[in-house]
Amino acid sequence: MTESRKLRIGFIPLVDAAALIVAVDKGFTAEEGLNVELVREVSWSNVRDKLNIGLFDAAHLLAPVAIASSLGLGHVKVPIITAFGLGLNGNAITVSPELFNALKDAADGDLADPMVSARALARVVMNRKARGEEPLTFGMTFPYSTHNYQLRFWMAAGGVDPDQDVRLIVLPPPYMVESLANKHVDAFCVGAPWNSVAVDLGIGRILHFVSEILERAAEKVLAVRARWAEDNPDMFHKLVRAHGRAAAFVEDEHNHHEVARLLSAPGRIAVEPEVIRRTLDGRLKISPDGTYRSSDRYLMVGRKGAARPDPAQAAWLYAQMVRWGQALMSAEGLAEAKAAFRPDLYDKIIGGSPDLPPSEPADRVGAFTGPAFDPDNIVAHLDGWKIRRR
Structure with a gap:
């Protein structure tokens, strides 16, 4: 009963x-x-x-x-x-196409390596400062969130001070995609399925699964x-x-x-089942061109x-x-x-x-x-x- x-x-x-x-x-x-x-x-x-x-x-x-x-x-x-x-795990860092290209140009090695991407970010940040441009803006879900700490951990490893060199702003998970589309943010860290939704819309590229930064989070x-x-x-x-x-x-x-x-x-x-299925299978489309990346640690x-x-x-x-x-x-x-x-x-x-x-x-x-x-x-x-x- x-x-x-x-x-x-x-x-x-x-x-x-x-x-x-x-x-x-x-x-x-x-x-x-x-x-x-x-x-x-x-x-x-x-x-x-x-x-x-x-x-x-x-x-x-x-x-x-x-x-x-x-x-x-x-x-x-x-x-x-x-x-x-x-x-x-289950989170990912998704960046705009413009930021991805900037990171790619600044990278000394494979961007799939989080240390390579973190150091590339430091170079992009330095170049933007030298040109007098606004700091990059990253969305995360809450001050007391894994997303906040994972972004900070990754950035700081490459020499970026997350409180001095970039902006970190709080956005509810379902609003991340719209904020990237409207260019209110240059990147975000959020859980599935919102990274995949951004990729499917052609407005984002998954840079890292957080399981590449921390094996168990x-x-x-x-x-x-x-x-x-x-x-x-x-x-x-x-x-x-x-x-x-x-x-x-x-x-x-x-x-x-x-x-x-x-x-x-x-x-x-309330998203398409196929998008959720990718997460469950640990095989995600990371780029609008159809590139996939797999990990048995993506979400446990x-x-x-x-x-x-x-x-x-x-x-x-x-x-x-x-x-x-x-x-x-x-x-x-x-x-x-x-x-x-x-x-x-x-x-x-x-x-x-x-x-x-x-x-x-x-x-x-x-x-x-x-x-x-x-x-x-x-x-x-x-x-x-x-x-x-x-």
């Missing part, structure tokens, strides 16, 4: 909401006795605020927002936890208020269990056609331990908040950040192992460059960077 009280769960129209959408639309939540209403939102601030004040019982949420909310950064302090990760989580999980343990466990089933369904390539159809529906993501929903929350990922995100001046470094802050990611609850509800497959990076992040990362000693990692806020 279905629970009489309806659960309201907010989401943004992105492919990394797949496990959430499938859990509801395939009936996995109903089979657990849950009555769930999915509420499509436009902006991450809406999702965060409605979760924090209790208008949503749970949410498809940016992983860093769970940490920022728990620490009281940028908003009221509301402890948020996750026992289920909705996806690792916690992207979205199934987030709940810590107090809600304590007050509704049975409901919480059922919700996580249903997501475990949904992630397994999404990861089965035989189901990709059906998953793409479910996600493409009005009220969900459940495989390779992706659904099990990893406190090392929380530590990396907290390190970015400290690096870019959003948070002060403290042992207490690091501990609180890690506490938002609850692998113990995942193991209790679904069962799991803290060990990653041998193919996964030893530090559980796998950045393409930079000082060594130790989730228990992020100060040493931060001290290795020349470009940071202090």
Whole structure:
């Protein structure tokens, strides 16, 4: 019998909401006795605020927002936890044709190498300054977002100061494409399917999958208020269990056609199923000329331990908040950040192992460059960077 009280769960129209959408639309939540209403939102601030004040019982949420909310950064302090990760990776950096050509002209090597492209960006930025031109503008989805940190990480690796040399502006994911078309931005970092939509329209070119910059990057989580999980343990466990089933369904390539159809529906993501299918298959068209690029790491929903929350990922995100001046470094802050990611609850509800497959990076992040990362000693990692806020 279905629970009489309806659960309201907010989401943004992105492919990394797949496990959430499938859990509801395939009936996995109903089979657990849950009555769930999915509420499509436009902006991450809406999702965060409605979760924090209790208008949503749970949410498809940016992983860093769970940490920022728990620490009281940028908003009221509301402890948020996750026992289920909705996806690792899944973002891409898309640039205008004009910027791509400028990067290509400035590149010393293959632009598919993120260090080559980052250094090319530094040359483009320097040349624009010398000519007295306006700074390049990059769109990202939220100040406390993986998109913000991934753009900054990549830029700074090539010598570009993201706060001094370019403009970073916040745009809701569905508005990225229109902003690129109207030349309000020169590039953006966003999740699928919006990079592919820009390519299909001929107005953008995918420069990098973020999995080329970070091998494992916690992207979205199934987030709940810590107090809600304590007050509704049975409901919480059922919700996580249903997501475990949904992630397994999404990861089965035989189901990709059906998953793409479910996600493409009005009220969900509302784009052509074929665009979503590319994301699920990890084979994306990166250029309007029909060039494709494939990666088995583009978006990981459940495989390779992706659904099990990893406190090392929380530590990396907290390190970015400290690096870019959003948070002060403290042992207490690091501990609180890690506490938002609850692998113990995942193991209790679904069962799991803290060990990653041998193919996964030893530090559980796998950045393409930079000082060594130790989730228990992020100060040493931060001290290795020349470009940071202090």
